[in-house]
Amino acid sequence: MSNKESNSDNNDLLPISPEALASFQNNREFIINETLHRSLKVDQDVEHHGEKAHEIIKKGLEFTTKMLEAAMSVGEIALLEDELKWAKDRLPHDGVEMGHVLSRFKIYRNVVMETMPAEHGVEVAKYIDEMIKQLQYEL
Incomplete structure (x- = not known):
């Protein structure tokens, strides 16, 4: 898919700061729950x-959360794109629609921004925004 390839080439983000990653890891369970x-x-x-x-x-x-953490650690949007590709292939077998996933990503982003210190939340949100953007494009 050429658009996917161009998104990877053009939208790679820098890895998040060690402080933001630590904050995300410290808040991971709360964010999930x-x-x-x-x-x-x-x-x-x-x-x-x-x-x-x-x-x-x-x-x-x-x-x-695991995939997001890995992507943020190395600045690899391609990891998130691969997750979304897998999700589109696999999740319908579990009765999960991509619209539902999009809704959950938006909730996830809100929780991150409410939970983490603002400067760290913004770093994490850039990655979640990429996931949301990619999924919206696919719908």
Whole structure:
């Protein structure tokens, strides 16, 4: 996909500062749990999962967090693009629509900005914004 390749070439970000990465790591569990809590309140995004909603969303947030942390550590947007490609191929088998993922990314971003010190949150948000932008482009 040539657009994807050009996005990787043009949108690589610098790795985030060690302080921002440490702040993200220190707040990781809260960010995941708060995003999960807020996501579960969006009935149209989760009701079709039934009793598995909590488990499905939590696993997705944990995976996203690991990939985000890796990408931010090295400044590699391609890692996030690969995650989104995998998500588009795999998640529909679990009944997860990309629109739901987009909604959760936006919630995740809000939680990051509310939780972390502003200067660190802004660094992390740049990466989340890239994920949101890429997913919006694909929808």
